[in-house]
Amino acid sequence: MRHLLSAGDLSLAETTGxxxxxxxxxxxxxxxxxxxxxxxxxxxVNLFFEDSTRTRSSFxxxxxxxxxxxxNISAKGSSVSKxxxxxxxxxxxxxxxVDALVIRHHASGAPWQVTQWIDAQVLNAGDGTHEHPTQALxxxxxxxxxxxxxxxxxxDFAGRTVAVVGDVTHSRVARSNVLLLQTLxxxxxxVAPPTLMPSGVDSWxxxxxxxxDAVLPEVDAVMMLRVQRERxxxxxxxxxxxxxxxxxxxxxxxxxxxxxxxxxxxxxxxRGLEISADAADSGRSRILDQVAxxxxxxxxxxxxxxxxxxxxxxxxxxxxxxxxxGRREAPAPDPRGQR
Amino acid sequence: MTITTxxxxxxxADLLGRGRADLLIRDGVFADPATAGPGAERLDADGLVxxxxxxxxxxxxxxxxxxxAETVETGTLAAARGGFTAVLAMANTSPVTDTAEAAxxxxxxxxxxxxxxxxPVGAVSKGLAGAELAELGLMARSEAAVxxxxxxxxxxxxxxxxxxxxxxxxxxxxxxxxxAQDPQLAxxxxxxxxxxxSGRLGLxxxxxxxxxxxxxxxVQLAELTRxxxxxxxxxxxxxxxxxxxxxxxxxxxxxxxxxxxxxxxTDEVQGYDPTFKVNPPLRPxxxxxxxxxxxxxxxxxxxxxxHAPHARHDKEHAFAEAAFGMLGLETALAxxxxxxxxxxxxxxxxxxxxxxxxxxxIARLTGQGRPLSVGEPANLxxxxxxxxxxxxxxxxxxxxxxxxxxxxxxxxxxxxxxxxGSLTYRR
Numbered sequence: 066m067r068h069l070l071s072a073g074d075l076s077l078a079e080t081t082g083x084x085x086x087x088x089x090x091x092x093x094x095x096x097x098x099x100x101x102x103x104x105x106x107x108x109x110v111n112l113f114f115e116d117s118t119r120t121r122s123s124f125x126x127x128x129x130x131x132x133x134x135x136x137n138i139s140a141k142g143s144s145v146s147k148x149x150x151x152x153x154x155x156x157x158x159x160x161x162x163v164d165a166l167v168i169r170h171h172a173s174g175a176p177w178q179v180t181q182w183i184d185a186q187v188l189n190a191g192d193g194t195h196e197h198p199t200q201a202l203x204x205x206x207x208x209x210x211x212x213x214x215x216x217x218x219x220x221d222f223a224g225r226t227v228a229v230v231g232d233v234t235h236s237r238v239a240r241s242n243v244l245l246l247q248t249l250x251x252x253x254x255x256v257a258p259p260t261l262m263p264s265g266v267d268s269w270x271x272x273x274x275x276x277x278d279a280v281l282p283e284v285d286a287v288m289m290l291r292v293q294r295e296r297x298x299x300x301x302x303x304x305x306x307x308x309x310x311x312x313x314x315x316x317x318x319x320x321x322x323x324x325x326x327x328x329x330x331x332x333x334x335x336r337g338l339e340i341s342a343d344a345a346d347s348g349r350s351r352i353l354d355q356v357a358x359x360x361x362x363x364x365x366x367x368x369x370x371x372x373x374x375x376x377x378x379x380x381x382x383x384x385x386x387x388x389x390x391g392r393r394e395a396p397a398p399d400p401r402g403q404r
Numbered sequence: 405m406t407i408t409t410x411x412x413x414x415x416x417a418d419l420l421g422r423g424r425a426d427l428l429i430r431d432g433v434f435a436d437p438a439t440a441g442p443g444a445e446r447l448d449a450d451g452l453v454x455x456x457x458x459x460x461x462x463x464x465x466x467x468x469x470x471x472x473a474e475t476v477e478t479g480t481l482a483a484a485r486g487g488f489t490a491v492l493a494m495a496n497t498s499p500v501t502d503t504a505e506a507a508x509x510x511x512x513x514x515x516x517x518x519x520x521x522x523x524p525v526g527a528v529s530k531g532l533a534g535a536e537l538a539e540l541g542l543m544a545r546s547e548a549a550v551x552x553x554x555x556x557x558x559x560x561x562x563x564x565x566x567x568x569x570x571x572x573x574x575x576x577x578x579x580x581x582x583x584a585q586d587p588q589l590a591x592x593x594x595x596x597x598x599x600x601x602s603g604r605l606g607l608x609x610x611x612x613x614x615x616x617x618x619x620x621x622x623v624q625l626a627e628l629t630r631x632x633x634x635x636x637x638x639x640x641x642x643x644x645x646x647x648x649x650x651x652x653x654x655x656x657x658x659x660x661x662x663x664x665x666x667x668x669x670t671d672e673v674q675g676y677d678p679t680f681k682v683n684p685p686l687r688p689x690x691x692x693x694x695x696x697x698x699x700x701x702x703x704x705x706x707x708x709x710x711h712a713p714h715a716r717h718d719k720e721h722a723f724a725e726a727a728f729g730m731l732g733l734e735t736a737l738a739x740x741x742x743x744x745x746x747x748x749x750x751x752x753x754x755x756x757x758x759x760x761x762x763x764x765x766i767a768r769l770t771g772q773g774r775p776l777s778v779g780e781p782a783n784l785x786x787x788x789x790x791x792x793x794x795x796x797x798x799x800x801x802x803x804x805x806x807x808x809x810x811x812x813x814x815x816x817x818x819x820x821x822x823x824x825g826s827l828t829y830r831r
Contacts, residue, residue: 152720172722173606174676193724195606240606264609265600 066369068187070176072198073244080248084206086365087358093130094360103372104133107164111137111190112155115171119332119356120190120200124167127363131372133164151175152182159183165371168192186370194235199366200331201241203358205249207351208286208327210358215325222249228280230256230312231290231339232301234263238331239290243271254280258311260301277312281321286351288329289314289340305338316343327351412827413440417449417786419776421752427454429782432825436778447827449786452819455756457489457783459763459772461581461660462556462636462708463733465491465522467513469498474713474803476510479733480519481801482711484828486733487785487818490521490764490772491711495532496557502527502538504546511548519828523767526550528569528580532558537569544576551768554581556636557683559618561587566622570631577768579632579658582622584643585684589614595724597670597685605674607724610685616642623650623657634766635659637710639684641694648703658766660708661695663732663739664808668692672808678719678726679806682712699758700749706763709736713804730808734800741789741815752787760785771824784822788831791816 066079075083093099109128111121121137128135140154151170158166165186168176173193180187191197209221227246233239233255246253253271255262266273274280281287292308302308309315314328319341322328328340328350336342345352414427426437428444465479476493483491493510495501501510507524514522526543530536532555543550553573560566560582569580590610596602598609619635623646626633638644638659650657664682669689672680680686698704712729719726740759744750750758756773764773774780793816797807821829 150717150720151722151725153717170722172724174724175722177676178678178722193606193722234603235606237606240604263603264598265603268600269604 068176068180069198069366069370070180070187070189071196071244072201072241073248075198075245075248077248080202080205080245083202083362083365083369084209086368087202087206087361090364090368091357091361093364094357099130100132101130102132103368104128104131107133107371108162109133109135109165109167109367109371110158110163111135111167112140112158113138113169113190114140114175115169115191116141117169117191119359120169123356123359124190124363127360127367130360131364131367133367133371151178155179155183159185165367188366188370191237193237195237196241197237198241198245199359199363200238201245202366203355203362204242204288204329204331205245206358206362207329207355210354211327211351212285222246222251225251225285226254226283227251228254228256228284228287229290230277230287230314232261232292232296233257233266233290234261235293235296236290238288242288243269254284256280256312258302261296277318278321281318282323284322284326286327286329287314287322288331291331291333292335292339309338313338314340314344316341319344319347322349324349329355331355411441411444412447412822412825413437413444414447414449414454414784414786417452417454419454420756421453427776427784429784429822429825432782434776434778434780434782447786447820449819451788453752453787453789454776455487455752455785455787456760456773456776457785457821457823458487458737458759459767459769460488460491460709460711460733460736461552461634461706461763461767462662463491463493463711464496464713464729465493466713467497468509470715472803473715473718476513476522477517477519478801478803479711479713480514480517480522482731482733483520484821484823485801485818486735487737487787487821488520488733489783489785489821489823489828490523490769491733492523492525492552492767494556495525495527495554500527500531501525502530502532504539504542504548507543507548507550508546520823521769521772523552523769524548524550525556525581526553528553528555528560529565534558534560534562534565537565537572540569540572540578541576544573544578551576551578552581552634552766553578554583554636556581556583559583559585559587561618563621563625567625567629570625570629570633574629574631579634579766581634581636582618583636584615584618584622586614586618589617593724595681595685595728596673597687599670599688601670601674605676607673612640612642612687612691615640615684616646619643620646623647623655626657627653627655631656633657637662637665637684637708638695638698638704639665639687639691641691644694644698644703647698651703658705658762659703660706660763661699661704662710663707663736664730665695666692666699666743667739668808673723676723678721678723679730679808681723681726681728682710682730683728696743696749699744705758706766707736707740707759708763709733712806713802714806716805719806730806731800731802731804734802735795735807735809735814737785737787737817738814739809741817745789746815782822782825785818786820787817788819789815789817
C-alpha cells in the first residue's frame, strides 16, 4: 500500500490480509511487554486538524507498540482562519523527515490533496463527512471475530446482514463501512430518516430503510451512528426524543435483535439518544471490543504501510522514507517470534 | 502592449461568417477601405472571421484589494488575449464598489491600463451586506455611468430589498444582475452540486433548487416592478425552464452562462482539486446539455466568464475551505467554439450576439457590440476557427493560475483584438 485513503481502495485479499495481521498484532496486546521492533527508526506523525482523543490515542499506541517514533501535532481550526494554507502546513510537517502522516481533517478530501504535495505515506484517520477507513477495518475485525465465535465454520461475511443506523449523511464511518462491507460480501442496510440519508444513496451498493423495527430482526450486526450535537439544531429531525423513538436502539428494540447479533458503535456514544444503556452494556455489545480492535488494526495498517523491508535504523530516517510501491508484499511478522 | 497606428487595414476577413471584406480602421472607427492610404499597416486576415469585440458581463478584476491575485491591468490584458474589448468588473472588491467614488476609481484604472473598456458594476447593497440599498443613483449619475448592479458572490436574498432595487433602478434604465443562490438552501459551505457525487464525497451539497427558486421569485418581482432583471451564471436545467416561462410571459429578463458550465461537469471535483471549486458549482451532464440548448435557442442571452482569479495559497486549502472561482477570460471563446460552434449549435453571427451585441445592450454600452460598419467604433475580434492548442496555465496574462482548462486541448481562436481602433492583442 502506498497510502490508505479509502476503504474502497482495499481489495478483498488486502482486507483479509490486514485483518489476519491484526489478529497477530492483537496477541501483542495480551502480553506484559507490548513492544515489537518492527518500525524502529520510522517516524509517524499524527496530524489532527480536528479533536479526536480516541482515534489519535489509538494510532499513537499502535505506532509506539511497533517502536515507531510517534509525534502528535494538533492543528485544530481552519487553516484559512490562521492564514496558513493546508499545503504549507503539511509541507512544514513533511520537511521534518516524516515517514507516514496520519491525518484527521474536518474537511472531506483533505488526505487526497495532501498526497499531491508530499512524498510521505498518508493514512486517512477521518476526513470530514467522507471516510474513516481504519474505523471500517476495526469494525470488520470485530465483526469477523464475533461471527467466528457465534457461528464457527461459516464463511465470515457472505450472507451476513449489517444495519448501519443513524446520521448516514454526515458519517464517514458509514461511508467507509459501506465500501468495506461490500468488498467483504455482506449485505448492508442503511436505516435513517430521509433527512439524514445521503443524496444519491440509490446508487450505493446498499438497501435503505426508514423502519428500524422491520430491519432489526434480520441483522447479524447493527452499527449505531453517533448523532452529532449540531444536527439536533439543524432541522434534520424535530427533537432528540422523536429521534430516539424512531431510530434509537432502545431497550424495547433490543428484544427485536437475534440473540447472536452484535451491537457496535464507533463512539463516543450519546447514551439515551441513539443507544440505550441497556443496549450499550448488553452481552451483545461489541463496543469495547471495537476499541481494542482499533489498536490491533492500526498496528497492522502501519506495519503494512511502513514495515517489512528495513526494520533497522541503520539506513537513517531520511533514506528510510518509503517512496516505492510494493510494500504490501512484506512478510507478516510473527509477534511471538520477535523479542 | 497597445499599438496605435494611424491606419490599420484588415484584409480578407470573413465578417461574422457572412462573406469576406476588408476593414479599414482609422481614428478609432471603421472607415471606407477604399480610402486607405499607402502607409496603412496591413493585417492579413485571410481565413479569419471578424466579430465585433467581445463583451464580458461578469469578471472579477480584484483591484482594489487583492492585487496579488489580479489587477485591472493584468485582467484586461487577459481580456484582450481572450478577444474581449469590454469587461464589467464586479463590485466585490475591497473596498466594495458601492459608491460613485469607488466606481470612478475602477473606471479610471481601466483607462490607465488601456487594454479594454472597464465598466464598473455597482453593488446592490451597501458592503454587499444584503440589508440596505447602496447609492445606486449616484453611481448611475457619475461619469462611470453604472447601469449594472450586482451583489455577485452573494445573493440578494431578501425579497423586499430585491423588489426595491429592481424598482429603483428603473429610473435610470439600470438592471439588477442577480447571483441566484438561496442562502438557506445553499449556504457558504455548499461547494458541490447536491447529488450522487456530493453524497459519495461527503461534500456539502448545493442543490439545483437553490438557484431556480430564487430565479422564479425574481422574474415575478421583475414583472411586478416592470423592471430589468439579469440572471448571472445560470447553472441548472430548472433555471432554464423558469427563464423560458418568464420570457414567454414577456418579462424583461436576460441571463448569462459561464463557459465552464458549458463543458465541465461535477465529475471534475472527484479528485478534490479546488481548481474545480466554483460557485455555482459544476453540474451533471444533463444540466450542461440544457445550458447548451438554452444558449443555442436564446433562452440564455449571453456568455459571461465569471473570471475569478485567486492567489495560489487561497486555493491550497482543503476543498471545502478553498476559494470559489476559476479563470475564464482567455479561454471563453475557445470553449464556445468547442461546445457551440464546432457542433453546429451556433453560427458566427449568433456568437457575435451572445458574446458582444447582447451583453453590450444589457449593460447599455453604446460603443460596444456594434456592427462592423463604416463610422462605428473599431472594436474587433479576429477569430481563427481551426487553430487548436493544449491549454497551459503558465501561458497567461492573469496573475493567477486557477485555470480549469490546464492540460486540455481546446480551440485557440483569438488571432487579434482591436479596441477603440488599437491592436490590444495579436497572436
